[in-house]
Amino acid sequence: MAVFVGTSGWQYRDWSGALYPSEVPQRLWLEEYARHFGTVESNNAFYRLPSPETFAAWRDRTPPGFVMAVKASRFLTHIKRLREPAEPVARLMAHASALGDRLGPVLLQLPPTLRADPAALDACLACFPAGTRVAVEPRHPSWWTPEVRAVLTGRGAALCWADRGSKPVTPLWRTADWGYVRFHEGRARPWPRYGRTALRSWAGRIEDTWPGDADVFAYFNNDPGAAAVVDARAFRRLLARPAGLPAPAPLPYGP
Numbered sequence: 001m002a003v004f005v006g007t008s009g010w011q012y013r014d015w016s017g018a019l020y021p022s023e024v025p026q027r028l029w030l031e032e033y034a035r036h037f038g039t040v041e042s043n044n045a046f047y048r049l050p051s052p053e054t055f056a057a058w059r060d061r062t063p064p065g066f067v068m069a070v071k072a073s074r075f076l077t078h079i080k081r082l083r084e085p086a087e088p089v090a091r092l093m094a095h096a097s098a099l100g101d102r103l104g105p106v107l108l109q110l111p112p113t114l115r116a117d118p119a120a121l122d123a124c125l126a127c128f129p130a131g132t133r134v135a136v137e138p139r140h141p142s143w144w145t146p147e148v149r150a151v152l153t154g155r156g157a158a159l160c161w162a163d164r165g166s167k168p169v170t171p172l173w174r175t176a177d178w179g180y181v182r183f184h185e186g187r188a189r190p191w192p193r194y195g196r197t198a199l200r201s202w203a204g205r206i207e208d209t210w211p212g213d214a215d216v217f218a219y220f221n222n223d224p225g226a227a228a229v230v231d232a233r234a235f236r237r238l239l240a241r242p243a244g245l246p247a248p249a250p251l252p253y254g255p
Helices: 026-036 052-061 074-079 086-102 118-126 146-155 196-209 224-238
Strands: 002-008 039-042 067-071 103-109 134-137 161-164 179-185 215-220
Touching: 002 224, 026 052, 039 215, 052 086, 067 086, 067 215, 074 086, 074 103, 086 103, 103 179, 118 134, 118 146, 161 196, 179 196, 179 224, 196 215, 196 224, 215 224
Parallel strands: 002 039, 002 215, 039 067, 067 103, 103 134, 161 179, 179 215
Antiparallel strands: none
């Protein structure tokens, strides 16, 4: 099993001096990030879809084997609320395809007020090109039904396993032959860090669930104070078979 571990986003000012040496300008942060992690989850498309040229530049600025997951536009998930998905999905993929072989899974994070609609979810997933890995992160409890699980399984989409408060807030369903995990906020100190016990539990869940030939993508979204950087590095050390870059040597600066 290959577990790709990274962070949700990379452009955080308080990471200067932590992940990024103070002398490295912000325009080179992606290159610096890719020295330490083999994957990242890009949040940019959620707020404003980058141009194909921007995606292509990210491809060129990262090394072979680097993987960029892309969070789908809020226009699709929060404004259209999965309705009439054909055009926004086609536009997203037309732009993101400029990543070439750097393109990883697409994340659909649903709004917490969106109640379960298995038919709408199925219609949305059907719009993605064959072979696209799509992870779905519902946030309303009405989604935890056999019908929703059947839609995800039938489309080969991964239910995003989400953690908040160092515990799962989603069912631990395996709906695809690959996995996707997001860490939003831990309970350790300093906030919002994750403790070693919580991370060890998650490593065990992943390794007990997926077979040896599966890909699993894990992203830390607890960005304040560079907690995501520290926790992602610690989590990778706990995994038996992390993927991407080898665990880097301790940084001479920051946490």
